[in-house]
Every structure is written in C-alpha cells, then in structure tokens.
Amino acid sequence: MRKILRSSALQEVLALIIMLALIVVIMASASNLFLTPRNLTNLLIDSTTVGIIAVFSTMLMISGGLDLSVASTAALCGVVIGALQVSLGLWPAVLIALATGALVGLINGLLVTFVGINPLITTLGMLSIARGLAFVFSNGLTIPVFDLSGEHMAAYNAFARLSEGRWLGLPYPVWLMLLLFALGLLILNLSSYGRAMYAIGGNEEASQLAALAVKRYRVSAYVLSGLSAALAAVFLTSRLYAADPRAAPGVELTVITAVVLGGTSLAGGQGNLLGTFLGVLILSSLLNGMKLQSTSTELQNIVQGLVLLLAVAIDQVRNGNLQLGFLRRFQKSKQT
Amino acid sequence: MNALLLEMRGIHKAFYGVKVLEDVPLTLYRGEVLALLGENGAGKSTLIKILNGDYQLDSGQIFLEGQAVYFKEPRDAEASGIKMIYQELHYAPDLSVAENLFIGNLPRISGPLGRFFIDWKKMRQEAKHALALLNVEIDPDTPMRDLTVVERQIVEIIKAIYADAKLLVMDEPTAALTPPEVEMLFDTVRRLREKGVAIIYISHRLDEIFQIAQRVTVLRDGRHVASKPMSEVSPASLVEMMVGREIEARQVELAEQTAGAKVALEVRQLGKTGVFEDISFKVHEGEIVSIFGLLGSGQISLTRSIFGAERSDRGSIFVNGQEQRIRKPQDGKRAGIGFVPIDRKVRGLVLGMSVRKNLTLSNWQNLSRLSFFLPQLERQHSQTWIEALGIRMAGGMDVPVRFLSGGNQQKVVLARWLEANVKVLILNEPTWGVDVGARSDIYDQLEMLAKKGLAILVVSSDIQEVLSISHRVLTLYKGRLTAEFDHSEASQDKVLNAAAGGAL
Amino acid sequence: QECSTAKDNYKIGFANLTEDIVFTQLVRESIVSAAEGLGNVEIVLADNKLDGATALSNTENFITQGVDGIIHFQTDEAFGNVIMARARNAGIPVMAIDIPMPGAVFFGADNYNAGRLAGEALGNWVNTNWDGAADAMLVLELPQSGPIPAARMQGMLDGFQDTVTTKLSDEQIYRLDSKNTQEESFRVVGDTLPSIPDATKIVAITINDGTALGTIAAAEAAGRKDQIMVVGQGADPSGQEEMVKEDSRYLGATGYFPENYGDKLLPAMIDILECRPVAPAIYQDHVFITKENLCEFYADEQAAFCKP
Amino acid sequence: MTATAPQKKRSWLKGDSITTLSLLLSFFVLCIFFATQTEFFLTSANAANLARTLAVVGICSIGMTLVLISGGVDISVGSVAALSGVLASLFWLEFSLPLGLSTFLALLCCTLVGLLNGLIITVIKINPLITTLATFSIVRGLAFVISEGQTNQLNNAAFTYIGRGSLVGLPFSLILMLVLYLGFAFVLRSSAFGRNLYAIGGSPEKARLAGINVSRHLLITYTLCAFLAGLSGIIIAAQLASSAPRAATGLEFTVITAVVLGGTSLAGGKGSLLGTLVGVIILRVLDNGLVLMEVSSFYQDVARGLVLLLAVSFDQIRLGLSRLRRGST
C-alpha cells in the first residue's frame, strides 16, 4: 500500500518533473551557462522570496483560503524594519516586522473567518492597504538598512549575513526555503495541523461537525501566510541593504501561479508541497533561462502565461477531469 | 400489457476501471411503475444517469419507443420526454420557486424575440397550477433559498412531474417526506400512470414499493438479478434477491433497561427562539431514545444544539450529571457527545479524503505525539474499527471515502465517534438512503453499543425505525415535546398522532 | 598591454530601468544600435522592472554571463551598495544611468536641472502671457517610482518658482499621483479642476509626455483647455506630436535625447575597460524642446511639421 | 405543506434590494462626508466631471457582473482594454484602414480573446481565475509587442467623440454606458439567458442536469465580458485621443471591487446590475472625493482598501444578522 501511495504521489508530480526537466534541457542547450553552479545558486536565491511564501500559501489554499496581500505585506514589513531600525535598534525592528506580518495575516484571517468576507476580496483590500501603508511609513522612499552611524556594526553585519552567509556552498535563504518546504511537507502529510487543512478545504462543515476548531485553523493559516511574507521581507531587506515600499512587485501572482502549477486546487482540499516546490523551480528556471537569453520582458510574460495554461491543461487531461470542477471552488465558498 | 416504451440492453459502465454495471438490461412499459431495487452501490443511480445522458455508457444500447437513442447531455434526454428526480437536490438558490420549476425550459414569450425572453405571467400561473398538484402553498415568487429543505424537495418533485414527460425517474424521492406528503405523491404518481406515463421508482423502503409498483427489477453488484411482477414477489424474496442471502425482518432486541442505570445525558428547558422551546428529557446509559417529529419540527436544530453545532438561547445540558457549557462542537466532543449529522455526504465526511483519515478526523490526540500522527497506531486503530463495524470497501483504508456505499459511509462517521470514546451518541436519520442490508448492520451496531452502556439519541422520520429500535420515543411538534412513549406502549398511531400535535 | 581588462571584443550588460515606458525603451534601443555601430561590442540585455531585487539578480546574471562591464539603469540609490559590492568582487566596472551608485561612473540626466529647464520655460511663459502670475499649479508626479522622477519634479517646481514673477503659494499647488499612465492623470486632473473653478491660469508640470497628454485631455474634456499650460519631461514622439498641434497647450518638454545615450555611454565604458581616464560623472545635455526648436533635433520624426 | 417551520416574514427588505439599499446608504454617507469636507464636491463642474469618467469602469463592470454571476471571474479585462486601443491605432495608423473599421476590428479581436477565454474554461476546463490570469499576462504582452511600447495619438474628432462628446447635455460615453446597463439589466432579469446564468452560478452541475447548456452560456458570458472590456478600452483611447499599451493597468481590480461592492457574490449565482452601477459610482466618488480633499495618494490606497473591506463587512454582518433573526443556519 505504501508503495502505491508513494508512487501515486510521484505520479501527481510526474508531469511537473518532466516539465522541469524539459525546461532545464532547453535552457541548458540554449546557454552553457545555465547549468553552472553559480547560475543555479542565483536561480535558487532568486526563488527564495516566492518559495518561502509559497510554502504557506499552499497550506492556506489547501484549506480553501487565498492570500493576495502577501507581496504588499512583505513590502510593509520591510519598511517597518527600515523605519524602526534607528529608534528601536535593528533586531527589535526585525521582530516588530515579523509581528506586523502576523498581524496583517490575523486581520485577514479574522475578516475571512469571523466576518465572512470572501478571501479574494479580503486580501485584495489588504493588498491595497498594506501597500499604501508601506508608502506612508517610508514616505515613498527606499530606506537604506545600513549602519550609517557605524555604531552597530555587529548587528548590521549579522543581519547582512542572514542572506549572504553560506553553508555547504548554498546561501542561508536557500537553506531556509528548503527547510520550510521540508517542514511544510512534514506538517501537511503527518501532522494533525496538515490533516485539518485538507479536511477544512475538503469539507468545512464536516470538519466543523467532526469537532475541529475550524475557525482557529483558518485564522492560523492566514497568520502563517502573513508571517511568511514578513520572513521573506526580512531576507529581502537583508539582501538589498534597503527596504523599498515598492518591493516584491507582482509576487502575489507568481506565488499563486507556482502553487497552482504545483497542482494545488483553488477549490481547496487538494494539493501538495512537492508540487509547489517544483512549480517554484519551474517558474524561476524559466525566468532565469530567459534572462540568460536576454529575452524581452513582454515575451517573458507571454511564455509564463502559456506555461501556466499548459501545466494546468496537462493536469486536467491527466485527471480525465470531465466535470465542471473548475467552478466547484466558488460553490464551496458559497456554502461557507 | 401496455406498449414497450424503453428498452436498455447490455449496459456496461466502469469508473476508473472499476466495473459498476455489467450487462444490465431494463425494460419499461407505458403506464407502469417499475421499482428498481438493490443495495447501496448496486448501480441503480448509475443506470438511470446513463439513461438520462448524465453519464455515458461504455457499451450497450438504449431504445426509446423502438428507436435507438443516445443522449449526450441531460437536456437531450429531456427533449425526448425523460424527466429525473435526482437523489440529491438540484436547485438554484437565488432564483424564485417558479423559475426553479421551469429552469432549463423557461416559458418564452411569443413573437420573433420569443426565444430570448421569458413570459413571466405564464410562468407564474403555471407555477401556481403545478404547486397545487401536491397541495403546496408556496408563493412562486419566493427565492428558493428561503424554503425549508422539505419544501425544496417538494418543489423538485413537482418540477419533474409537472413536465410533460413520457418517462419519469424518481431516485429515492420520499426520503425527506412525511407520510401525508408521501401519500399525496403516490396519488400523483397514480394519476400520471393513468395518463400513460411510465415511471422508474427507486427506493430502499420496501413498503412503498409494494404500494406503488407493478414490476420490480433488482440489481446486485452491478448485475441484473431479476425482473418480476410485484405479484410474484414478497418482501423476504426481494431482500434475498438484493442481498444474495436471507435477512430476517429486523426487530432490534432491546436490552432490558436496568432500573438503576445512570443518566448519561440530561437536557433541561433547552430553548431557541422560534425553533424549539422548553425541551427537557433524559437519556440513560444503555438506552436508545428516539425523537420523532414531522420534518421542520425543530428536532435537527435541537440535536445540533445539544452537540454545539448550533447555539441554543436558554437551558442547560448535563452529561453524566455534570453541567456542560456547549457552544461549539469541540465542547460537545469534550463533554463526551458524538454526533452523526443528517446528510453524511454533505456534512459528515470529507469525501476526497481516505477512509482512514475520515475515521481519525476527530481523534488525532490519541494517535499522535506532539501533534504528529503515529502512522502505525493510526492504521491499527482504523483497522480495528473497520473490522468491528464491518465497513466494506474495495482497496482498503486508503481509498477515498467517496467511493464507499452510503451505508458504509455512515459506518465511517459512526466509527469516528466510537474511536473518540463518547458516552452519548446522537444520530440524525441514520438510515436515510441506506439499503436493507446496511440498515440491518447499523441497527446491529446500535444495539451492541447500547448494550455496552452508550446513551443513544436518534432523530428519525421513519416511523417503523423509531418503533423498532427505541427504548423510548419522544414526539416533537412545532418545537415542543408533546409526548413520551415506552417501547411497549408506542404504536404507529399514537406516535404519529402526538407528532402531529393531536395528542394530550 | 598594461590594462588587464582591455580586449578586442567586449560583452557589456545593460539592465534597463523598465521596459514599460517609452523613454527607457529609447535608451535601450540607442545602446543596442551604438553597439552595432562599434562592431566589437556585444550587449546583454536585462530589465530591472523598477525593482531592487531584480536589479541585484540581473547583476548576478551578468556576472554569470561573464560580461566585461555593466551599465545599470536602476531604481534607487539605496540599492547601489549591494549591487556595487557584487560587481566589485567580480572585478567588473559599472556605469550607472541616472541614479548614482558608489564607485560607478555616473552617466545621464542631471534630473534636477533637466527639470529646472522646463520649470523656467514655463515661468517665463507665464511672465510673458499671464502677467507673471498663475492661479494654480498641477503637479503630475510619480511618487511610487522613487527618486529619479522626484528630482525632476522638484527641479521643475523650483525652476518655475524662481522664474515666475509672482510665486505660487503652497495652497495653490496640487500634487497629484499620475501613476505613470495617461488615463490616471486624465482622471486626477479631471477630479481636481472642479476644486479650482475660479482659476483661469493654470500651469501643470508633468513627469513625462504621457501624463502631460492626459492632463491636456482632461482640461479639454472639462472645456478648460485654454486655461492651462503644460510642460513635461522627455519629448517623446507622442509629446512632440502634441506640441506641434495648432493652439497646443503643451509648451514643451525637456529633451533627454535617450536616443543618444548609447553613443556616449559605450565609448565611455570602453575607455574604462581600456584603462583610459574617464570623468566620474558624465552629464547628458538637456534642451527644452518646444514647437520652435523641435525641428533642429527631430526633423525626421516630425517630418510632416518640419518639412511641409 | 404543513406549517411547522417558524413563519418566515415576507418583506420587500430582502436579499438584493437591501444590499442595494445599504449601498445607497453608504453612498449618501460618503457624499455627505465629502460635501462637508470640500466645498467643491457638490458643484456642477464636479458632477460633470464624474459623469464623464464613469463609463470606463462602468462598462467593463457589466461584463464582470455577468461573469461573477456565472460563478467565474475574469482577470484579463485590463489587458484586453489595452489591447483594444492598441489594435485600433494599429489598424488605423499602420494599416491605414478607415477608423470606424479599425475600431470594429479591434473590438472583434477583443471579442475573440473572450471567446478564447471561454473555450479554455469550458473545453479544457481550466479554472477561470487561472485561465484569465494567463491571458492577462499574454494579452498585455501582446499589447506591448504590437505597439512596440509606443503611445500613439488618435486625433480624429469622430473617434474622440466616443470619449469626450456629449449628447443632449450628457457625455456620450455616459449615455452609452447607461443604455448598456439598461439593456443588460433587462437581459439579466428577463431573458432566459440571464436567468440561466444565475442558475449556473448557483450550481453549474445542477444547471446542467436541469438541461441548460452550461458551456454555451459560459462561452457567451466570457465573450461578452471581453467585448465590453474592449469597449472600455476604446473609450479610454477616445478620451485621451491616444492609445498606450500600459492603458487600463489594474482595471481588473477596480472592476472586481466595484462589482463585489455592488453586492454580486464571488460565489456566483447572485448579483444585480443596479448594485454594480451603485458600486461603480461609489468607487468613483471615493476617488474623486479623496483627490478633492488633497489626500496623499499613499493614503488613497489605504482608504480604498478600507472602504472595500468596510462595505463588504457591513453587508456580511447585515446578512449574518438577518440569518440569525430568521433562526436558520
């Protein structure tokens, strides 16, 4: 039985593995730089912001939620670090930024769960608010996160090491991303929390009647999503020595694209992190490979759109999905 | 014998390689009611969904009035005069009753633009007329979502019988109806039959079959067992054909209630404005108590409130003599109450999850360390319950619960609460849509559980079931308890009378 | 040869600010065509998408691709440190367009002074035509896009105030977010005009030709076209077309000549690579383009107007 | 039917009408607020300005309302609007076709994009959000490729009349929009297509079983939506007398916000064009008032998000209360 399960999990991501392999082969044959360790490291580093957030977006979407505000939240959290570093010190500012992310997630979660606003609308509103606040707090300026006075070298160096430090040749943010994916896989597949995510996304009412603390789980998934955005912001800020209210443009869409590419259903109740991981890798290989070819931005956008469609279409064909499954998500949110 | 209307020959159908129908024939004559019988999962619904164009057959042929037909979509079947009442309700909540009655076939205005625009006046008139068929007083302009479940079901039925159909298929239409409503439905069916309409009638209630059908076709495991006139069969022989073995008519052997049994559940003056009021009763350890009431009397809301799925406004609940503050299901569970909801598919199970995961959904605490499941332990416990309750499924405990038959699904929900080690078990309509065999299994389980000392509270609208399985019967009318009967003194007349508000 | 970076052929990375606007597209085109002209330079392109992280990632990619020099057009000075650190480690010289970076040779607009040119022209026009006093000023800015546009706006504002006879008070100045699109400036100007019903002498300073066009369209829609006079930055083809119209309310725009950037940038880059001395900052000459001097610079583009 | 259930009170204050009512209320509150904050809000010049600038979001919102009612969503509208202007100028300026024909062809191409959306959604059965997310980036990319990133002037009086002209004292675009609202409101309320759309949004599976050709309805809906988005794009181009590939950036968010604000449910099966119209107006008034009040654009984003959440929360809370009162679950 185990074997069958394992192979079916493998089957689920098989199409993605093939797609990734194909992209790698194409990109590698187009440029012999693609497979150099240096480039692969860059590729991985570039995928960390999306990757870190995507772990928790996957969980959230499996539970039937959705968070479009992650990129704005990340920008806001970065700005919080920038704005508070001088008055409070760098590390307290980082902690407050993490708390800010969690708070934004909590507000999203409470609005979705207790007020009952549709997740898309809730987080769309939050997208606007968080981005606006990021501009307000930064006055629209990019704030250097740099030891200007020279009095706190240790703290700032440590902060910079967050993103620059390496272990076994890979930068820390990549390890963090891998760690989060591994942790997420464990949680989703083996823990009661993961089980609850699948159950709530699969059938909220049944979960409630099975005495699961549905609302608490839901809120927590949003909090984690906000927290992951803050975490991504911390590493981004550390990497750039600066906090930009414009940071992470379009990341929310990239995250959703990666998660959906990975086979997580927008309807909730289905999905897996391995798929998301592959989805993230596919998107960043595609982008990186096209960059090495100096592909124009427009063409990059078009190719990404097509790949998304293709991947989801393959999934549909593989599932032999002949039902109107695509509308079920809206059905479900209707029942809640 | 009337003229042959429908002939299905050699129907085969498989889902994902699993054969669901094998070489099944079906014949139907004008003006007859054909009962289609079989256990849960025998393939009844699949067969008629193929007839209706909802599913496509793998091989076989369908002849309607001698012509070979092939329906790609339900609307094709409808165009040929085939109408369905589905097992699950199908309505658009935000449209009015009138629109729901005619949806897919809205009356259009005459004239060149007639194709596009609706004739509201005609629609309303016809809707009134149609609703009068079953003596229903519903304003046709009411949005569907404002109706009660029963009203919605009735609208569904009317929708099908009002259409000018040659062939009407009814898949368990009476599950939610009260006896007078069933009677009215049967009247209508007889009238339609006299007009020459042919009807395929699916039900797990054998008494209904004998009331209404002329012929019966029995399926077992996707194969045709027999087609016979009703005059040649008896309930016992039907059951044997369906199950493949003999099952004696069930009479639960109730254990003697010992006088000193402890009170497991006590409800005092529970009230919820506008729904139920002043409800007080006790359930002892080892006792099965049924609440019987016409649908909409508040019994579902009452049990939901006891478990915490809804909030009551007043009153108190005691479990094992301890007052409990129950405001959400977690509280109910903590207090030792288990709850089997009314519609297992919609409310009871996460259909896409495996049997095992559904089984342990409420019980991860015992099966995990630091919130992480201990896979061995989980499987072991699941296996224990699967064996104890005789849950049958192809493919083992990792099969999605969606693929189980209704009765087995019901057992999964039951097992979940037994694993949670509850003291009080509340069951809502435990045998809705469950076949005779599985029904008998479920009764066995209840009996066994009661003997083990569990206090069991059952809500059922099946009077036979209530009379046979309960130590005591409480009747509910318009949200108030009207009477209480011991097993010995309960009779169909008395209970029905009390539940209709006529008693006391 | 003494100079270790000197070669016969060069591979130079150019990362553009964004590919979304005409100005930067022209910069890219000029660099590509200048490289074709030189013959021994290969250009590797990238798009910074107005984002610091993307600029950093592009830098890394350039290093991977083994470029000899990098021309960076990126969004904020604050990202300069980290970008330059990477390039320094890889021993690759960097030129920075428009936004200075520590240790990079600066090239490009003197944004503030380019802005001043337009502001002064507008001030002079007001002095001549409106007796030295305007009633209100609309400032169509781009606060989301960081310091480059901010410097241009400040330059325009200061240039106007320093030139005009009667300075505008703060209350007379309306700062509007153009979001870098015509329709947004159309909308915000349309929304603002009702709040200055009595103003008949309105000046507008705009961040680029597109927002200038939107501003003029809004005034026209409100029936107040003749009450407004607009200056802008860029002098793109669409802006030129607007200037040469009869009764145009587009006084003019500071020309940045992005089409010449390449011709100046690449030789400087090659000088750097071949260890010749290069000034730490090279400024592009700016000219305020109006209907009158347009044909000196853009005779080919506006042939219909210039060679009737 | 035995009357055992608690008697339901019939009232005209129900469902859609109360949603619209509470919206109108928010609208008036907003108006009063702005009127007290800035003397220019209630001037005829401002009214005229508002009237001129409603049509773009207004017309696009009609299509989105249909799509949301059908249970889907269309993210690609902004890109389609940009494509429409870009194509019109391509056909006119590059191919030297007559302007009328150019406009028609541009709209036709947009309609084809909608058809494509619809086909992907109904035939390959990809989730509408994903489908239109993909066409969102593809179509925007095409607009850039076709226009080579250039802004093109479209100086033609007949063309700009669509965006700037007025008829009987009202802006032409407003009249066009109102006519479309009337027409589509009629379609939604009284045509078989409209009613079926509600049924499909309520439950596509059930609608199919009721004999409705779900695919065809969805196909038509997405096609209409793209056509209307294209029309919005034409109006943008006509108002500005120019086309740009960056046009209508973020239009999809504004439009979805307006439609949902107007009480149309993202869950499908519920909504009205009257509500949408009010939603469109509220959003427009909000933006207008904030500009008149000279609120910094950073705070405008915050305010927009807050108003969206407040308006929707208000509606949800009201719904929850009425459900409580009815005592059902």
Ligand SMILES: Nc1ncnc2c1ncn2[C@@H]1O[C@H](COP(=O)(O)OP(=O)(O)OP(=O)(O)O)[C@@H](O)[C@H]1O
């Ligand atoms: N109004 C509120 N404000 C802030 N936090 C709240 C609020 N309501 C609930 N919470 C938080 O959410 C958690 C979950 O709430 P609650 O216990 O009511 O629901 P639940 O147990 O998750 O499930 P259900 O409501 O479905 O029974 C609470 O423990 C609390 O921390």
Ligand SMILES: Nc1ncnc2c1ncn2[C@@H]1O[C@H](COP(=O)(O)OP(=O)(O)OP(=O)(O)O)[C@@H](O)[C@H]1O
């Ligand atoms: N869409 C489907 N996909 C996969 N399996 C299906 C599907 N529909 C039905 N089945 C399977 O086909 C078998 C027959 O199901 P069907 O619904 O026809 O039974 P039934 O006789 O109507 O039972 P019941 O009395 O419970 O309604 C069952 O094993 C069921 O699990």
Ligand SMILES: [Mg+2]
């Ligand atoms: Mg069935």
Ligand SMILES: [Mg+2]
């Ligand atoms: Mg709760």
